[in-house]
Amino acid sequence: MKNPNDISNELMLKFLSDTATAEEREAMEAWMADSEENAKYIEQLKSLWSNAESFSLLDSIDLDQNWQGVQSKVNQQKAGNSKIFWRIAAAVVFIVSASFLAKSLLYSPPEQLSITAQEQSDFTLPDGSVVTLKKGATLKYPEEFEDERRVTFEGEAFFDVVSNPQKPFIINADDTETVVLGTSFNLKTATSHTGFELVLVEGKVSFSTPNEKVVLTPGQRVALGPNGLLEKTENTNRNFQxxxxxxxxxxxxxxxxxxxxxxxxxxxxxxxxxxxxxxxxxxxxxxxxxxxxxxxxxxxxxxxxxxxxxxxxxxxxxxxx
Structure with missing residues (x-):
């Protein structure tokens, strides 16, 4: 989900109170269309708005302290009708502004899961991508993917990633980051006996360390050299898999x-x-x-x-x- 700060509290309030202009409503709807999570976030605020009179937080909201000037920011046609309107507005804006409340009341990040392969095994991620884990490999991933598909990995595995240009697949391993859209490759992190290595089979990947970045095409291999720099070559080892x-x-x-x-x-x-x-x-x-x-x-x-x-x-x- 995009940060709620990407859209103004004033615009959210006008949208929720049906006082937004056509242009403002269009901007709000465009923000909601950016992602399913944005739309869900606003639906949760709508629910809070419609049920606010029974919401216990209203009793502790001080309009002057939490939303000074709110009546001047929204069409005054609502103001004269109901004092509770402004208390509801203040409550909603207070929740949107206070990040810790927004997270606890309106949004819970996906649970992080972890699997360590006891034997070689195939594992299917929430997006349908299949990872063949070598014995001892560890994969950490969210219960469901949101704006991006990011996992953490250690060991050796073969990744067959489902294509989704809108949600890049990102692997964090050994202070490196591999970004793919849809491809297959073999990834091996460093051990006491072997070095870090990625061999691309299909597609295209971007591989980076804090200091360097390379792009691989099928048949290419990247590894960390003795000097800590990336070494990109053609893969000559037919037994890598x-x-x-x-x-x-x-x-x-x-x-x-x-x-x-x-x-x-x-x-x-x-x-x-x-x-x-x-x-x-x-x-x-x-x-x-x-x-x-x-x-x-x-x-x-x-x-x-x-x-x-x-x-x-x-x-x-x-x-x-």
Missing amino acids: AWQTGTLVFENAKMSDVFQDIGNAYNVRFEMENAAFASCTLTARYDQEDLDSILNTLEILFNTSFNKQQETILVSGGSCN
Whole structure:
């Protein structure tokens, strides 16, 4: 909802009391048409106006203190008919002017909800946008969207955002802001093992930090570099979405990159004891295979062994052959 201060108390009062000119009524109706929330706000004021005689706040309203000169601001034809008219006017203006009362009596912001994925899962937001959350990802969002669609995110997820040019979709994550109208992309926030990264699949997004802003087109990737500056490049990693699709494809890929992609797909981290093994290459495809099956294949191909220690896997030996 736009701030009630965007429209004058005088104009609101004239509109509610049916004393507005045609031009003033047109301006008020245009403000109400700006958003559904504006229209709802005025309807609530109308209800207050029509029931004001029984509203307990009237007893505590001092016309001179809370709306000095109000009688001079509205057509005097109402003034001589009813003293209660001005007490009602003062009550309404007092409520509109006092922001804490306006919020408590007339408007309640949508409740903020939060979800943390225990396993990979699809989640549908109030606007119909679908977010595939990777295990451990956290998404905070309002119970319903208003002028904008803003969420807060941490972890990794694939966003498929419903198009709505009138209500941009905004993601706050790691002191960054991603603004989209309707698109799909993979977003990963920074962890102790990986950096922040966004890969755009379809559509167009605006990505910004407090100091920089870039616009991405499909196939592009943006990440935070070691110096904290944004780095926009073409995405060359075909496995960036493997955690979601379950498919890993390698073509003459260095083992250092192989272990990084497998680690991201299965939420593990590899540590290689043999530095020379990192330069060996692999050409292979894995579809919907579990981690143990992939590691068994690599043991045979490269004469290596794996030792699991919680979420870290030590890689011993390994030769290119």
